[in-house]
Amino acid sequence: METKIDNLTTQVKYTAKDFASDVDVKWCPGCGDYSILAQVQRSSPEFGELRENIVWVSGIGCSSRFPYYMNTYGFHGIHGRAAAIATGVKLANPKLQVWVATGDGDMLSIGGNHFIHACRKNVNLKIVLFNNKIYGLTKGQYSPTSEKGKVTKSSPYGTVDWPFNPIKIAAGAGATFVARAMDRDPKHLQEMITRAAKHNGLAFVEVLQNCPIFNDGAFFHLTEKESRPDNVVYLEHGKPLVFGANQDKGIKLDGLDPVVINLNDGVHSINDVWVHDEHDSNPTREFILSRFTDVEGLPTPVGVIRQYNKPTYDGDYHHQIQDLISKKGKGTYEKLMFNANTWEVK
Amino acid sequence: MAKKIQVIDDVTIRFAGDSGDGMQLTGSQFTDTVAAMGNDLSTLPDFPAEIRAPAGSLAGVSGFQLHFSSSDIQTPGDAPDVLVAMNPAALKVNLKDLKPGGTIIVNTGSFDTKNLRLANYSTNPLEDDSLSNYNVIPVDLTKLTMTTLEDLTLSNKEKEKCKNFFALGILYWMYNRPLDVTMKWLESKFAKKPEIMEANKRVLQAGYNYGDTTEIFTTRYDVKPAQLPKGIYRNVSGNEAVALGFITASLKSGLNLFLGSYPITPASEILQELSRYKNYGVITFQAEDEIAGIASAIGAAFAGNLAITTTSGPGLSLKLESIGLAVMTELPIVIVDVQRGGPSTGLPTKTEQADLLQAMFGRHGEAPVVILAAQSPADCFHCAYEASKIALEHMVPVILLTDGYLAFGSEPLNIPKFDELKEIKVNFVTNPEGYHPYSRDENFVRPWAIPGTPGLEHRIGGLEKKDVYGNISYEPDNHQIMVNNRLNKVLKVADFIPNVEVDGDTEGELVVVSWGSTFGAVKEAIRNVREDGKKVSHVHLRHMNPFPKNLGEVISKFKNILVPELNLGQLSLLLRNQFKCDVIQFNKVKGQPFKVSEIENKINEVLGGNNGN
Ligand code: SF4
Numbered sequence: 001m002e003t004k005i006d007n008l009t010t011q012v013k014y015t016a017k018d019f020a021s022d023v024d025v026k027w028c029p030g031c032g033d034y035s036i037l038a039q040v041q042r043s044s045p046e047f048g049e050l051r052e053n054i055v056w057v058s059g060i061g062c063s064s065r066f067p068y069y070m071n072t073y074g075f076h077g078i079h080g081r082a083a084a085i086a087t088g089v090k091l092a093n094p095k096l097q098v099w100v101a102t103g104d105g106d107m108l109s110i111g112g113n114h115f116i117h118a119c120r121k122n123v124n125l126k127i128v129l130f131n132n133k134i135y136g137l138t139k140g141q142y143s144p145t146s147e148k149g150k151v152t153k154s155s156p157y158g159t160v161d162w163p164f165n166p167i168k169i170a171a172g173a174g175a176t177f178v179a180r181a182m183d184r185d186p187k188h189l190q191e192m193i194t195r196a197a198k199h200n201g202l203a204f205v206e207v208l209q210n211c212p213i214f215n216d217g218a219f220f221h222l223t224e225k226e227s228r229p230d231n232v233v234y235l236e237h238g239k240p241l242v243f244g245a246n247q248d249k250g251i252k253l254d255g256l257d258p259v260v261i262n263l264n265d266g267v268h269s270i271n272d273v274w275v276h277d278e279h280d281s282n283p284t285r286e287f288i289l290s291r292f293t294d295v296e297g298l299p300t301p302v303g304v305i306r307q308y309n310k311p312t313y314d315g316d317y318h319h320q321i322q323d324l325i326s327k328k329g330k331g332t333y334e335k336l337m338f339n340a341n342t343w344e345v346k
Numbered sequence: 347m348a349k350k351i352q353v354i355d356d357v358t359i360r361f362a363g364d365s366g367d368g369m370q371l372t373g374s375q376f377t378d379t380v381a382a383m384g385n386d387l388s389t390l391p392d393f394p395a396e397i398r399a400p401a402g403s404l405a406g407v408s409g410f411q412l413h414f415s416s417s418d419i420q421t422p423g424d425a426p427d428v429l430v431a432m433n434p435a436a437l438k439v440n441l442k443d444l445k446p447g448g449t450i451i452v453n454t455g456s457f458d459t460k461n462l463r464l465a466n467y468s469t470n471p472l473e474d475d476s477l478s479n480y481n482v483i484p485v486d487l488t489k490l491t492m493t494t495l496e497d498l499t500l501s502n503k504e505k506e507k508c509k510n511f512f513a514l515g516i517l518y519w520m521y522n523r524p525l526d527v528t529m530k531w532l533e534s535k536f537a538k539k540p541e542i543m544e545a546n547k548r549v550l551q552a553g554y555n556y557g558d559t560t561e562i563f564t565t566r567y568d569v570k571p572a573q574l575p576k577g578i579y580r581n582v583s584g585n586e587a588v589a590l591g592f593i594t595a596s597l598k599s600g601l602n603l604f605l606g607s608y609p610i611t612p613a614s615e616i617l618q619e620l621s622r623y624k625n626y627g628v629i630t631f632q633a634e635d636e637i638a639g640i641a642s643a644i645g646a647a648f649a650g651n652l653a654i655t656t657t658s659g660p661g662l663s664l665k666l667e668s669i670g671l672a673v674m675t676e677l678p679i680v681i682v683d684v685q686r687g688g689p690s691t692g693l694p695t696k697t698e699q700a701d702l703l704q705a706m707f708g709r710h711g712e713a714p715v716v717i718l719a720a721q722s723p724a725d726c727f728h729c730a731y732e733a734s735k736i737a738l739e740h741m742v743p744v745i746l747l748t749d750g751y752l753a754f755g756s757e758p759l760n761i762p763k764f765d766e767l768k769e770i771k772v773n774f775v776t777n778p779e780g781y782h783p784y785s786r787d788e789n790f791v792r793p794w795a796i797p798g799t800p801g802l803e804h805r806i807g808g809l810e811k812k813d814v815y816g817n818i819s820y821e822p823d824n825h826q827i828m829v830n831n832r833l834n835k836v837l838k839v840a841d842f843i844p845n846v847e848v849d850g851d852t853e854g855e856l857v858v859v860s861w862g863s864t865f866g867a868v869k870e871a872i873r874n875v876r877e878d879g880k881k882v883s884h885v886h887l888r889h890m891n892p893f894p895k896n897l898g899e900v901i902s903k904f905k906n907i908l909v910p911e912l913n914l915g916q917l918s919l920l921l922r923n924q925f926k927c928d929v930i931q932f933n934k935v936k937g938q939p940f941k942v943s944e945i946e947n948k949i950n951e952v953l954g955g956n957n958g959n
Contacts, residue, residue: 021805023817051800051803052798058807068805068818073797074806078671081668087638088643088647088653089645089648089797091629092602092651096649096797096798114641317629321629324624324625325624325625329625331623331626333594333764336594336623337590337594338580340580341381341581342761343381343382343384343579344577344578344579345577345579
């Protein structure tokens, strides 16, 4: 598809189609990945990036086929290593916008080390983790996000391990943008992807994704119309944490404990409700929010859990290079080889 | 008293002391001085096995060996002529290596009961006759140093630390070397600590004067400058030379250098060295692990950098899957393996050549790569440069093998002129017309299109690719084609590397085929054997995969092929397999390089039966 570039300062006018490659998409019918792909393609024109400057990197798993379907530069890596490969791309050319498509097994099991270190360093990467709580590509073993007791092909009597909470790990490791979205809420997912694109620093978006083949309905209580209002709280900066079909429930912070209050009980009012501050300089509330999914009776927060700014790894690295070049001058072969104890043999 | 000066051809000195005695510094100062005098030289440090070994203990002994000469030399010397022993432990550890009748300069000031006990001496070796076969020169370095610095306000501890420079002063006198190189170094090093500078300068001079005035020393020696090829030289260690070679390749190719690496002995110095060159646009990414080191390098190669990763054996094992990815994506990266004793953690500080087969075959699937092996510390520069050139021009992963012996050993590098270095041609594709990610040129090389280039958006990865087009393909015939393509691309590199040269006759009784760091010992051994009138030829390999094109032909002209290696026969296996030839193995795995004499004896043994000697 032809793209029209007005000039380099105003943006190119892309449409979603410009981001679709000519490769047939081969996920199982009904897979949540289709929606994620569609929402990313729909959001991409909003990024304000030239298509040739976008790189999608992945590891291994169903989600990791993602780069093949994007008409951008793409690199389908090996299991777990997407964040490390992406870090190399970004450091080598910081002008590129580098995305990582990954899954719960790829990023939290075999690739866990790369994930936490990319977060710690605040590498300017956008990581989209497709969390379906199962190993899909290898046909149905439990993953590090599978709930305890889960019966799968490799746990016929139920797992005995405790699951990881991806938001908690990202927050704990120092990601500067942490958000959650759902495959079945396309508008909201698009918004989260676009916000991740615009964040300067490591952006992490957990997308709750349905795997109809091996873990069907894992998130239906969150994603389906009837149950969603009571089980999901949408986070918006500056807005109170209110949820429920009639918007009649709120979250109140009782010390450090979040509790659900009834706004119609005559005792509580909207003034008691926790007001979300995305940019909170203190991470305490971010951690409290990350724990909601571990606590019985609390709704699952979706939206931007926290966004704050700190210098990025790649930014600081290249500043240091520029700084040294201006101080010492750009290196030359003469300086490299002859600025040492040399002697001449005539 | 006039002392006579005797001219000698070469000498090997070993400085040995406690880790805190500054032996590496003393050795490197002596090295810089003999280098400035125009001698050929070769050095090898011997670090203590334990970093935190107690002072005075056997495990804490640090050594530095220097061989310098008026002729061309290749090794740091089998056995020292002179041992400088700063304490009993240093004497104990190093005495066995000293030449019979060799000279020992010993710091008597450290031979107290405690140090003798730490060195497991039940009696003081200076007082019994256990050293009677050596020329022992007892000097109380500690006391003489303290006396020299009596009037300074430094603490006693600071004063005592200068004693290595007293020993250095004595050695400079003994070998008729000037003090000015070290004096100048002290002036710049301690510009901000004038008292320390003054103390060291004084002690150095005092050591020199001590040699001149006392009766203990009767003879001085002189080693005339060597007749080396013309040029400007600098002394380099192997690890340093690797770093310089890569930066040079980056300057020549116009690409930024990217290193993804995780610290590991004995390769960390390459990471450290490269991290100093940021104003050359060098990016050193100290990764979270070995895998991230290479994975980031692959990412950087995709983005258009000259991308490398550096490691040692255990790290190479961890990188193997990723090397397969680089083979599949046909991206240029260089993997440096500074080999050490293995398997597992093995002997981290010791040398070995046992990763050749890992480099050659250590991947799943058919995954050929190019392999180079450096032959000397200075050659590490040329190999790093050539590895970069091959990787970039052939879009192929290259493994460069060095080892612990090369990494820390040093010798003079004749600095090439920038213009005389071969071009490194990099062509990024920019024209979308007819672009296909896996099309190939006549050398089976695919085009390199980097992100940021409009119209060339494409996807690559570890899944098998459709020939030419690069989409995923599971077609049986296509896989066969692609496996062949990847192999042919590596084999084609043989057209771009030099043939092996035979040192000596091109046919005869015996050829020694060596590779990597054994070069020096083999070359010197052959020289010695020839001096005895025997005929033996030498072929040394720097290109391990593919082999130089004439190798099979060359070695087929000899009745015997002797292959010395610091492993159990890895090159032997490759030669037998490829050329169906019979080889005589000569293997050693002691964590130490070959001694010249060991190779000499083996050659004599092989020739012995045939020559009737
Ligand atoms: S296995 Fe599950 S996650 Fe994978 S493609 Fe099929 S439905 Fe999607």
